[in-house]
Amino acid sequence: MIDSVPSVDNLDFIMESDALDHTVMDQLQGYESLLAVAETVTLTEVNTVGAEVLEFISDFGKPTAPLPAAIVACVPKKVHIDGVGDADFAINPQEITDAIAAGLEEPIHPEPELEVPKQLISPSQLEELKLQRKPSFVSLSKDEHILKVFDKETGITQCRLSNGIPVNYKITKNEARVGVMRLIVGGGRATETFESKGAVVVGVRTLSEGGCVGNFSREQVELFCVNNLINCSLESTEEFICMEFRFTLRDNGMRAAFQLLHMVLEHSVWLEDAFDRAKQLYLSYYRSIPKSLERSTAHKLMLAMLNGDERFVEPTPESLQKLTPQIVKDAVMGQFASNNMEVSIVGDFTEDEIEACILDYLGTVRATSFNSEQYIAPITFRPFPSDMHFQQVHLKDTDERACAYIAGPAPNRWGFTVEGKDLFHAIKSSTPDDEQPNADKLVSLEKKDVNIRSHPLFFGITLGLLAEIINSRLFTTVRDSLGLTYDVSFELSLFDRLELGWYVISVTSTPSKVHRAVDACKSVLRGLHNNKIAQRELERAKRTLLMRHEAESKSNAYWLGLLAHLQAPSIAKKGISCIKDLTLLYDIATVEDIYLAYEHLKVDDSSLFACVGVAGAQASEDNSDDEPDVGHQGITPIGRGLSTMTRPTT
Numbered sequence: 001m002i003d004s005v006p007s008v009d010n011l012d013f014i015m016e017s018d019a020l021d022h023t024v025m026d027q028l029q030g031y032e033s034l035l036a037v038a039e040t041v042t043l044t045e046v047n048t049v050g051a052e053v054l055e056f057i058s059d060f061g062k063p064t065a066p067l068p069a070a071i072v073a074c075v076p077k078k079v080h081i082d083g084v085g086d087a088d089f090a091i092n093p094q095e096i097t098d099a100i101a102a103g104l105e106e107p108i109h110p111e112p113e114l115e116v117p118k119q120l121i122s123p124s125q126l127e128e129l130k131l132q133r134k135p136s137f138v139s140l141s142k143d144e145h146i147l148k149v150f151d152k153e154t155g156i157t158q159c160r161l162s163n164g165i166p167v168n169y170k171i172t173k174n175e176a177r178v179g180v181m182r183l184i185v186g187g188g189r190a191t192e193t194f195e196s197k198g199a200v201v202v203g204v205r206t207l208s209e210g211g212c213v214g215n216f217s218r219e220q221v222e223l224f225c226v227n228n229l230i231n232c233s234l235e236s237t238e239e240f241i242c243m244e245f246r247f248t249l250r251d252n253g254m255r256a257a258f259q260l261l262h263m264v265l266e267h268s269v270w271l272e273d274a275f276d277r278a279k280q281l282y283l284s285y286y287r288s289i290p291k292s293l294e295r296s297t298a299h300k301l302m303l304a305m306l307n308g309d310e311r312f313v314e315p316t317p318e319s320l321q322k323l324t325p326q327i328v329k330d331a332v333m334g335q336f337a338s339n340n341m342e343v344s345i346v347g348d349f350t351e352d353e354i355e356a357c358i359l360d361y362l363g364t365v366r367a368t369s370f371n372s373e374q375y376i377a378p379i380t381f382r383p384f385p386s387d388m389h390f391q392q393v394h395l396k397d398t399d400e401r402a403c404a405y406i407a408g409p410a411p412n413r414w415g416f417t418v419e420g421k422d423l424f425h426a427i428k429s430s431t432p433d434d435e436q437p438n439a440d441k442l443v444s445l446e447k448k449d450v451n452i453r454s455h456p457l458f459f460g461i462t463l464g465l466l467a468e469i470i471n472s473r474l475f476t477t478v479r480d481s482l483g484l485t486y487d488v489s490f491e492l493s494l495f496d497r498l499e500l501g502w503y504v505i506s507v508t509s510t511p512s513k514v515h516r517a518v519d520a521c522k523s524v525l526r527g528l529h530n531n532k533i534a535q536r537e538l539e540r541a542k543r544t545l546l547m548r549h550e551a552e553s554k555s556n557a558y559w560l561g562l563l564a565h566l567q568a569p570s571i572a573k574k575g576i577s578c579i580k581d582l583t584l585l586y587d588i589a590t591v592e593d594i595y596l597a598y599e600h601l602k603v604d605d606s607s608l609f610a611c612v613g614v615a616g617a618q619a620s621e622d623n624s625d626d627e628p629d630v631g632h633q634g635i636t637p638i639g640r641g642l643s644t645m646t647r648p649t650t
Contacts, residue, residue, distance in 0.1 A: 061101050071096060080287050116223040117216060120259040126360060135363020136162045140567075151576050157351075158566060158576075161358070163367035164338040166567035169345040169354050170559055177249045179347020180556045181257060185241040186570050187335035189311045190376050190498055196327055198315025200335075202278050203328030204236040210274035213263035221260070228256035238312060239497040241335060244560075249349055258361035261343075265336060265365050275325045286314050290395075294403050297393045297613030301405045304388035305502065305609040307380050337370030344563035346556040379500055381409050381418060384606035397615035402514035404507040404612045406521055409500065409602045410492060414573045415459045416499035423600055427453050450581055452588055453596070456573035460494065461585045462597035467492050467503075468541035469533055469594070473524050474505065484517035485509045490525075497570050503601060511614045518610055526603050533591050542586050549582065 017024045059065035073096050079089040137147040137159050149158045160166045189200045211218030225232060231246040247257040289295045299313055306312050343362060345354060382388060415423040452458055470490045479485045487508045494501045509517045552558040562579050565571040
């Protein structure tokens with residue numbers, strides 16, 4: 001584990017220790033010293049130090065209290081009042097002082113002692129479950145009786161449980177005695193209906209806010225996680241609901257993580273007050289969007305491009321008001337079916353350890369079925385012509401600044417478009433029959449006979465390389481040569497399950513230059529035919545992505561991403577070859593391949609959407625007529641590695 005600490009982290013630690021005049025020790029020395037000292041620390045000593053550090057608060061108002069240098073209060077200019085809207089927030093120093101003094105006079109009661117559970121499922125309960133459910137591994141396919149598939153090249157094992165849950169795992173020494181696990185449930189926000197807008201995202205947050213499983217309270221579950229060094233997160237995206245665990249393999253930490261996952265799947269508790277907190281969180285978050293130039297600009301772009309589809313933006317107060325605890329519970333738990341899940345685990349464990357946990361805690365989950373034909377409302381890009389292809393946002397602010405977003409449709413990672421087309425058919429028909437891969441090149445690449453244009457990852461690879469090339473051109477042209485931006489970037493959002501994608505160019509500029517910057521970005525985006533991609537540009541893009549892959553492949557979290565969807569029925573094109581052939585596909589990609597992908601990136605006027613945001617002291621008054629009323633607040637579009645929706649921290 002010590003050897004896996006990045007050099008930059010070691011350097012930061014040494015520099016900080018030197019600046020603070022601390023003794024510098026390596027991780028092993030520090031750990032041994034901590035063990036030696038930890039047992040000698042008493043509760044009295046901790047309380048004494050705490051009282052000294054916090055005496056400026058605890059002794060406030062007493063004659064012996066240290067004189068306050070300042071009391072700083074960060075207060076909003078406006079406050080939202082239901083039925084009234086935004087109103088001025090007024091407070092004076094005396095009110096702040098009185099509030100502090102009043103709070104200190106209130107009696108303090110100790111928190112009730114909680115019994116910290118050592119396990120969430122007792123051995124007797126587990127044995128009973130095993131007798132009832134009879135967990136086992138079953139054949140991966142109907143044709144062959146193969147219980148497990150192990151790929152030597154990648155070290156990935158695929159298996160399937162008798163209750164229908166598919167499992168992928170990889171044993172690695174990248175992070176010593178540490179593991180990560182991810183549950184992926186198909187559906188996400190795309191399954192929200194017109195009547196249940198925001199139900200999935202609020203439901204997931206409700207489950208997270210509640211934190212209870214079975215008969216255990218939120219506090220008990222939190223302490224269980226702390227004691228077992230488990231880090232757990234739950235979030236929703238447009239396509240999936242994901243639950244991720246990071247755990248240690250020391251002291252049965254992995255079994256503890258599997259117990260928690262089992263309890264969430266089988267005995268999750270939905271609380272009314274957790275629902276209220278989740279709803280209030282999204283209400284307040286929605287109201288903060290207009291105060292951000294970047295988010296206000298992005299929301300107009302997203303709603304314009306996706307024809308007002310609220311599944312890709314923050315839920316509005318009107319939508320939130322219609323939700324009930326039962327609606328959000330049904331929206332979330334309706335997706336938690338055993339044949340709609342996939343679990344991937346990566347870590348420093350043994351085959352026996354991981355398979356025992358899989359059988360004991362995943363194999364004993366109740367078998368449930370999911371309707372794979374579940375209706376998902378069509379997703380459409382706004383048709384042309386429309387007055388929303390170019391828009392502006394104006395925000396009154398003390399600082400003058402500007403940003404812009406330019407976006408348009410793209411295929412998804414597997415070559416499907418929003419019109420329902422499979423672009424591999426278009427590629428096949430456009431490629432002459434006598435055009436074959438270079439034989440010499442295939443022999444030199446470990447004799448792998450791979451034709452990139454028929455490989456499932458063709459669009460994932462070529463669009464990734466294209467993004468690097470466009471990014472480089474934008475930076476050198478718009479920023480360095482023309483000096484029109486502080487920063488500019490091109491990012492692709494490639495979905496896996498939904499049959500669409502998009503690209504976004506993000507621009508940070510000044511009010512006087514932002515419109516010219518947008519025009520320059522459009523010129524670069526559309527200029528790949530006149531200014532042909534050079535071989536050196538492609539080679540540079542390949543080096544960048546291959547180096548990134550090599551660096552990130554030392555991370556367990558990165559491997560979780562690679563394992564995702566290997567057995568997902570809704571993503572039939574994802575297979576083990578998509579991992580095995582990754583570096584090879586980068587190597588053999590040609591400029592012609594990049595142009596094949598570029599042809600399906602829509603950059604014409606009828607497909608392009610742009611929104612410019614300008615902030616300044618006079619921006620709102622000077623340009624108020626330019627801003628159409630859109631009605632929703634939205635989000636900043638970001639890369640597909642994350643969600644396109646900015647969420648409150650879970």
